[in-house]
Amino acid sequence: NAGVTQTPKFQVLKTGQSMTLQCAQDMNHNSMYWYRQDPGMGLRLIYYSASEGTTDKGEVPNGYNVSRLNKREFSLRLESAAPSQTSVYFCASREVRPLNNEQFFGPGTRLTVL
Amino acid sequence: DAKTTQPNSMESNEEEPVHLPCNHSTISGTDYIHWYRQLPSQGPEYVIHGLTSNVNNRMASLAIAEDRKSSTLILHRATLRDAAVYYCILNYGQNFVFGPGTRLSVLP
Numbered sequence: 001n002a003g004v005t006q007t008p009k010f011q012v013l014k015t016g017q018s019m020t021l022q023c024a025q026d027m028n029h030n031s032m033y034w035y036r037q038d039p040g041m042g043l044r045l046i047y048y049s050a051s052e053g054t055t056d057k058g059e060v061p062n063g064y065n066v067s068r069l070n071k072r073e074f075s076l077r078l079e080s081a082a083p084s085q086t087s088v089y090f091c092a093s094r095e096v097r098p099l100n101n102e103q104f105f106g107p108g109t110r111l112t113v114l
Numbered sequence: 115d116a117k118t119t120q121p122n123s124m125e126s127n128e129e130e131p132v133h134l135p136c137n138h139s140t141i142s143g144t145d146y147i148h149w150y151r152q153l154p155s156q157g158p159e160y161v162i163h164g165l166t167s168n169v170n171n172r173m174a175s176l177a178i179a180e181d182r183k184s185s186t187l188i189l190h191r192a193t194l195r196d197a198a199v200y201y202c203i204l205n206y207g208q209n210f211v212f213g214p215g216t217r218l219s220v221l222p
Contacts, residue, residue, distance in 0.1 A: 105157030
């Protein structure tokens with residue numbers, strides 16, 4: 001049981017390049033989330049997927065797109081990377097029903113945009 | 115969006131109890147209060163959550179004020195492994211609003 005896995009662990013991009021961050025969970029959770037964490041700050045929600053086939057914007061969605069490929073996988077795409085997107089990106093999953101449950105987080109992807 | 119405020123940092127001695135406060139004066143009736151902690155270079159880890167009543171689990175206790183405008187995370191006996199950033203979070207629906215966190219140092 002690996003929990004939430006993320007690839008890659010580290011990435012360096014040049015301004016304008018694109019990339020996709022991958023996330024997968026093996027806990028059969030319906031909901032999945034993408035967050036970013038800037039140095040010394042808390043996490044901010046980028047996008048979430050309440051269930052397979054649905055996605056919604058969070059607090060800071062500009063510059064990102066997401067795909068809920070299936071129940072296990074939720075990817076985050078940067079179409080044209082900017083230095084302001086330098087951050088650590090965390091994926092999380094959660095089962096919402098029947099109770100309000102906790103999120104399980106992946107180890108993060110550290111992204112630097114030059 | 116409802117926000118939380120926490121002290122930037124706190125210190126504790128090993129094996130002593132720790133009380134981590136959080137203010138959330140704009141909380142709504144359906145917001146859950148979650149606590150997570152984050153060790154360096156790791157993703158956040160769930161600690162505890164509650165809605166109105168005090169909660170206990172193997173890791174900690176959560177004391178929620180009667181008016182729900184504040185809460186306190188209680189670590190009963192701090193260990194060196196408890197040194198981390200602790201986040202008080204309001205959860206409504208699918209949204210988790212992270213506060214700035216409290217950096218807890220545990221002194222041997």
